Amino acid sequence: MLEETPPKLWDLYEAMIHDSSNKLNVGQIQCRNSILLLLVGTQAPITWKEISSALSLRGDSEEVIFELCGQLVTWAGDLLHFSHPTYASKARIAQLLRGNFNEPVLTTGIFPTREAMSYEYAARHWGYHLSKVVSPEPELLSIANEFLHSFQSVHWGEFAYRLARGNQNTASNLSIVQADYGYLHEWFAKLSEESKSQIGIDDFFIDPYERISKLWATPPEDDKVLPWMPLIRLGGYCWEMALVDQGIKFRREARNGCIETLGPRHPLTLRSRKDMCQVFMIEGRYLDALDEYNAVVDAQRDVLGPDNPAVYETLSHRGITEFLVTRFNGAIQSETEASKGLLRSEEPESTxxxxxxxxxxxxxxxxxxxxxxxxxxxxLFRRRREKHGRGDPYALMFTMVMGELFRKLDRMEESIQRLEEGFDVQRQALTGSISQNMGLLDPAINLVLSYRESGQNDKAWKLIGEIEGPEDELPDNFYDRQCQITHVKGLLLSDEGKVNAAISLLQGFFVKINRDQYNRAVLWLLLDLAAMLRARGEEGDEDQALINFQNILRKIDEANSSPIEVIGDELGLEDDLTSEGEPDLPGLLHDAEHALTLVRNLKFAEAEMFLVEKQVEWYRQKDFWIIYGSVPADTTTMKPPSLEVVDEFIPISYPKRAKKCSLR
Structure with missing residues (x-):
């Protein structure tokens, strides 16, 4: 590649002009020459709008300049200037993209060795060094702004992706990009208002990728494959940065574009279809996602071969979906096959x-x-900790999983040790309150469970206070975690002999929610609440315990006996879930409690046999599903409540919904 490069910079520009002229007609060449003359002749930076006005360009003048000048010019916001040809080269960017997406490339080397060493350091550390400049000069701000909004930024993004992919100590292939995002925003926040006006960071990473995608999709480029690679990358970036709406937009655009131009079974299309399944999950379309994962896996086996790592990556994603819809055996099979397959093509330390x-x-x-x-x-914890030390993100991940498993195995000292270690590290790494950050909230709930089950109620109450904060509740988007916290608070009260207070808390919480808000945590709460009501044994408590199981089961309609699995929004709402309807008969309420107890005790086969025997089905299978996102603390298996009543009985007037059916 270096041998073919002209020896002088002007010769290189001349070669670029000559090569691109073959794709243009006479009028386009004359227009392009006028644009380049303006760039040469101006004494101050010039915007594309000024060029458009000066030359009376028609149509979408920004796109016209793109099409005519290509890699000869670089954009820095609205400003236009000649490119440094090296890292803004579309050919070099395309080479990197194709390599990162496992598409055929023309050459194997990206840089000569000496250049690679220099560029690698800059790619890894430019954000850090920039963040140390307290009062940047206007020239530095201009250079930084130019880099962030030019195609050089795309080149850096793909090079950084390749570096991270080869690092076994990173949790994401975009880890370098994420780190520089953090450095950049921290630095920007400390700049003066005047300095802030000279550099734009709101569209970090997104703007140049989006523009190069559009460029490759339009004549004279009109490439069939390249336009979709930047969009797929943007979809992944936005997903990891919690820019969900933009991530959905890019993933949908990439999937639709790939299908239209490449067909549904092209390798890049299959990748975009796999990514789109995560959009389905966000939209609550779990079963649609599962069907699409199945289709993509089958197609990948045919197109890429049965041992291609992409097959096993999709299998692993399918396993997540199977887990969330509580098809646990299917999830075990998918992840076992994925792990074995990946081990044949990847290192044991691979992400x-x-x-x-x-x-x-x-x-x-x-x-x-x-x-x-x-x-x-x-x-895995042992191997990661020995090789990468205490700061390894995967070792931390396994530390917290072990903490929950130790609790389930009743090894409480080890559970608390692991959970406290993981939680402390998370608190140092993540900003904000516990209630605002799922990365803190779930470890905290797990720690509360272990504190309670080891008899350390004071520590459990203290941590709950930190979780809920002064508002004494969690944000609405953490509703399922609020159900868990309320349940555990009730258990703690019961353990302390305050069964009346526990019943007041749990029953009061339950009657305020609608049928469409039931979830796993609510179902387990009902079982413990029933035990408390029966232990107290006041008038009406037995009736109340049973009435709470209204609309958990229903008799199978002989004309339509297929179980319902709702596909819809995140909660899978149905119109009939909020209607009063006819009250369940006492026998059905008893059956609902018994079936739930079997499931909670992990006797899944027995539960299914019981439903068949009683000719009933779950009112809504989705009540058992696990909400897509961070895996919550598991409140299925917890130490049962202590039922010794020592506090004073306080009668409660419940809302009508909780007393709508009488068992007398």
Whole structure:
């Protein structure tokens, strides 16, 4: 590549002009020359709008300049100037993209060795060094702004992706980009208002990728593959940065574009279809996602071959979905196959393999195979900690999983040790309150459970106070975690002999929610609440315990006996879930409580047999599903409440919904 490069910079520009002229007609060449003359002749920076006005360009003048000048010019916001040809070269960027997306590339080397060493350091550390400049000069701000909004930024993004992918100590292939995002925003916040006006960071990473995608999609480029690679990258970036709406937009655009131009079975299309499944999950379309994962896996086996790592990556994603819809055996099979397959093509320390093993521990834990899940965690934790030290993100991840598993195995000292270690590290790494950050909230709830089950109620109450804060509740978007916290508070009160207070809390919480708000945590809360009501034994308590199980089961309609699995928004709402309807008969209420108890005790086969025997079905299967996102603390298996009543009975006037059916 270097041997073909002209020896002088002007010769290089001349070669670029000559090569691109072959794709333009006479009028386009004359217009392009006028643009370049303006850039040469101006004494101050010039914007594309000024060029458009000076030359009376028609149509979308920004796109016209793109099409005519291509890699000869670089954009810095609205400003236009000649490119430094090296890292803004579309050919070099395309080479990197194709390599990162496993598409055929023309050459194997990206840089000569000496250049690679210099550029690698800059790619890893430019954000850090920039953040140390307290009062940047206007020239530095201009250079930084130019870099952030030019195609050089795309080149850096792909190079950084490749560096991170080869680093076994990173939790994401975009870790370098994420780190520089943090440095950049921290630095920007400290700048003066005048300095802030000279550099734009709101569209960091997104703007140049979006523009190069559009450029490659329009004549004279009109490439069939390249336009979709930047959009796929943007979809992944936005997803990891919690820019969900933009992530959905880019992933939908990439998937639709790939299908239209490349067909549904092209390797890049299959990747974009796999990514789109996460959009389905956000939209609550779990079963649609599962169907699409199945289709993509089958197509990848045919197109890429059965041992291609992409097959096993998709299998691992499918396993997550199976877990969330409580098809635990299917999830175990998917993750086991994915782990074995990845181990044939990846190193044992590879990100894909480690994540697949981590996911495998979820369904193992939820089906009661705690020891096997623990052995997986202990093995990977040991290897990661020995090789990468205490700061390794994967070692931290396995530390917290082990903490929950130790609790389920009643090894409370080890559980608390692991959970406190993981929680302390998270608190140092993450900003904001516990209630605002899922990365803090779930470890905190797990720690509360272990404190309670080890008899350290004071510590449990103290941490709950930190979780809920002065508002004494969590944000609405953490509703399922609020259900868990309320349940545990009721258990703590009951353990202290305050059964009346516990009943008041739990029953009062339950009657305020609608049927469409039921979830796993609510179902387990009902079982413990029923035990408390019966232990108290006041007038009406037995009736109340049963009435709470209204609309958990229903008789199978002989004309339509297929169970309902709702596909819709995140909660899978149905119009009939909020209607009063006819009250359930006492026998159905007893059956609902018994069936829930079997499921909570992990006797899944017995529960299914019981439903068949009674000719009933779950009112809504989705009540048992696990909300997509961070895996919550598991309140399925907890120490049952202490039922010794020592506090004073306080009668409660419940809202009408809780007393709508009489058992007398």
């Amino acid at each position: 894909l393999y480690i994540v697949s093993q981590w996911i495998l521990t979820w369904p193992l834990s939820y089906t009661g195979d705690y020891q096997k899940a623990l052995e997986i965690c202990q093995d």
